[in-house]
Amino acid sequence: MAIQxxxxxxxxxxxxxxxxxxxIKASFGDLGIELKEIPDWNCCGATAAHSLNEALALxxxxxxxxxxxxxxxSLFAPCSACYHRFLLTNRKLCASEExxxxxxxxxxxxxxxGSTEVKNILDILVEDVGVKKIKESVKRPLKxxxxxxxxxxxxxxxxxxxxxxxxxxxVYMDMVVxxxxxxxxxWPSKMDCCGASLNITEEAIVCRLSSHIxxxxxxxxxxxxxxxCTLCQMNLDLMQSGTKPxxxxxxxxxxxxxxxxxxxxxxxxxxQGHWKKHFVDPRGVLEKLGLT
Amino acid sequence: xxPSERIQVSDGSVIDPGFTQxxxxxxxxxxxxxxxxxxCTNGCPLAPEMDVxxxxxxRYVQLGMRDAALAADSIWICATCYTCSVRCPNDIDIAHVxxxxxxxxxxxxxxxxxxxxxxxxxxLFLDSLKxxxxxxxxxxxxxxxxxEGRFLKDAKLGMKMFFMGKMSIFPEKVQNKEQIKKIFDxxxxxxx
Numbered sequence: 103m104a105i106q107x108x109x110x111x112x113x114x115x116x117x118x119x120x121x122x123x124x125x126i127k128a129s130f131g132d133l134g135i136e137l138k139e140i141p142d143w144n145c146c147g148a149t150a151a152h153s154l155n156e157a158l159a160l161x162x163x164x165x166x167x168x169x170x171x172x173x174x175x176s177l178f179a180p181c182s183a184c185y186h187r188f189l190l191t192n193r194k195l196c197a198s199e200e201x202x203x204x205x206x207x208x209x210x211x212x213x214x215x216g217s218t219e220v221k222n223i224l225d226i227l228v229e230d231v232g233v234k235k236i237k238e239s240v241k242r243p244l245k246x247x248x249x250x251x252x253x254x255x256x257x258x259x260x261x262x263x264x265x266x267x268x269x270x271x272x273v274y275m276d277m278v279v280x281x282x283x284x285x286x287x288x289w290p291s292k293m294d295c296c297g298a299s300l301n302i303t304e305e306a307i308v309c310r311l312s313s314h315i316x317x318x319x320x321x322x323x324x325x326x327x328x329x330x331c332t333l334c335q336m337n338l339d340l341m342q343s344g345t346k347p348x349x350x351x352x353x354x355x356x357x358x359x360x361x362x363x364x365x366x367x368x369x370x371x372x373x374q375g376h377w378k379k380h381f382v383d384p385r386g387v388l389e390k391l392g393l394t
Numbered sequence: 395x396x397p398s399e400r401i402q403v404s405d406g407s408v409i410d411p412g413f414t415q416x417x418x419x420x421x422x423x424x425x426x427x428x429x430x431x432x433x434c435t436n437g438c439p440l441a442p443e444m445d446v447x448x449x450x451x452x453r454y455v456q457l458g459m460r461d462a463a464l465a466a467d468s469i470w471i472c473a474t475c476y477t478c479s480v481r482c483p484n485d486i487d488i489a490h491v492x493x494x495x496x497x498x499x500x501x502x503x504x505x506x507x508x509x510x511x512x513x514x515x516x517x518l519f520l521d522s523l524k525x526x527x528x529x530x531x532x533x534x535x536x537x538x539x540x541x542e543g544r545f546l547k548d549a550k551l552g553m554k555m556f557f558m559g560k561m562s563i564f565p566e567k568v569q570n571k572e573q574i575k576k577i578f579d580x581x582x583x584x585x586x
Contacts, residue, residue, distance in 0.1 A: 150519035
């Protein structure tokens with residue numbers, strides 16, 4: 103029987119990270135996951151809300167958590183930044199009845215009770231589906247593809263508590279990569295920060311941070327980078343785009359979403375135009391390995 | 395000495411013990427347990443760009459040096475990557491303290507900081523969210539670039555992303571916009 107999961111795409115999966123949304127929708131059904139979109143979901147508030155207004159930073163995720171609860175669903179946020187906001191909000195609200203009461207006043211008439219489970223994409227793939235089932239479902243093993251798994255900051259760095267995966271040396275993405283038939287390559291930058299939303303306000307910082315990550319991917323002769331975060335994907339891809347004089351990193355490494363590789367390995371082909379959403383077009387690498 | 399008494403020290407800066415208490419109360423973090431091991435700053439990816447690295451920001455809080463803490467550029471540069479928070483041997487969520495300093499700075503001085511452009515970006519982001527319930531990246535970026543006078547600089551990138559199909563022109567909206575507006579109204583009354 104299919105596992106029903108509440109789906110929170112978030113703003114970026116409907117615009118700059120459409121390819122993440124498309125590939126999740128293409129592949130999850132094959133693994134027995136039924137995604138039910140949280141009705142009328144709103145933006146989690148992101149960095150802006152927690153930087154300027156804590157009440158908003160709690161209330162905006164809480165509205166979605168409450169709506170998921172009403173439907174009896176968990177909440178799956180593919181974007182690591184959204185996921186982190188939901189996880190932190192949920193833990194804070196579950197730890198303090200007083201705070202829960204205050205936040206419920208902000209989102210009234212909704213009334214959150216604290217029962218929604220928050221999940222990221224690797225929680226689902228490794229814990230709910232399991233690598234064994236993924237391996238069995240693979241129709242087109244990604245043989246010969248040397249991948250560095252780029253986890254970024256927000257998937258596992260949970261203050262005052264445990265994340266599902268290790269906080270300093272996570273392995274879930276590598277496990278999935280291996281199950282898909284590709285080769286997970288050890289490297290030192292799996293948890294390094296790309297600079298995230300500073301790419302709009304402090305370009306030079308993001309260039310320094312993201313370029314260092316690409317340097318390290320090159321140093322281990324990776325064939326491509328795989329990630330599960332929309333900001334990580336954007337920054338690493340953008341640094342190689344040549345759209346500005348500063349964005350000229352020579353690595354020429356495609357930056358995949360984990361769900362894109364999952365869909366490919368499960369035998370799906372993407373419609374024309376899908377790969378054009380990447381600055382570094384991955385088709386060269388895929389064709390060379392006979393994967394398209 | 396009463397805890398709320400402010401002391402002026404020889405270099406002209408003010409020590410305000412009430413500030414320490416305020417940050418502790420707002421964050422719930424045990425900032426007084428910091429013993430300056432510097433794990434936070436050693437691991438901080440943004441430390442090279444910071445005027446006041448995380449360990450120093452915590453020290454300012456401990457000492458009640460409100461003005462020095464809130465004037466730091468670093469509180470705006472912090473990418474909230476949580477490296478410091480998960481490495482602190484005393485389990486202080488330092489990223490949460492930085493976040494709280496940001497909000498206190500915003501409440502007292504608005505965009506009066508050399509990092510005003512970052513404040514503007516956050517404001518425009520929340521503006522878009524308040525209007526639609528979701529954030530339209532295209533409109534947000536265009537408004538930000540216009541405000542900061544750098545529209546032409548990023549035009550090539552914007553066009554490229556548009557033709558890649560990564561930008562949506564028409565904003566997505568939640569159906570219950572009234573509820574989003576109410577959340578904003580109620581939250582703004584709470585003063586952050």
